[in-house]
Amino acid sequence: QVQLVQSGAEVKKPGASVKVSCTTSGYTFSSYDITWVRQATGQGLEWMGWMNPNSLNTNYAPEFRGRVTMTRDNSISTAYMELSGLRSDDTAVYYCARGIRNLLYSDHWGQGTLVTVSS
């Protein structure tokens, strides 16, 4: 079955960077996009961007451009999202999700990774 398993919770200081991993199984990694979405406590979903693991094409939401980098390691079917210049308002749960390329929706999601930014 399709699974996306994310790395564990992180605590970072303001100004630092965080790299979250998303290890996939149960499907051909390169045939689907990976989307990243975050959710601050008690808030709604915020789309961060997507990556095509095959072409390495990416598209980032404007508010994250310059701070976010989405990469992958095809040999281990794993995607990564790195966010730099962390601020307290980056404290959130970060989700990866498998993206369907024709209508661009996300059909399977990781369990989420809590990133806490605190001095």
Next chain:
Amino acid sequence: EIVLTQSPGTLSLSPGERATLSCRASQSVRTNYLAWYQQKPGQAPRLLIYGVSNRATGIPDRFSGSGAGTDFTLTISRLEPEDFAVYYCQQSGTAPRTFGQGTKVEIK
């Protein structure tokens, strides 16, 4: 950027009742690029509806989606106890892909 506005913010209903959730876009959504997700506390979102009206795998037929242009609706025909959750619409036809702010369906 397309802004999606969901209403109402909270819907208080009893099991067995019908739920109608609205998602209105600030500009026309590219045909079929509208999805709905359900999220329960402490869980990741779950895909319910894609392409405006197609149920995802394993989603019961009490869930239905409709709409076009700027107005979309998610209907739950008869609420079951497990349906009380937060629901989000998302458009993916125009970058950046945006979510609505969510509608919470709570037990009355």
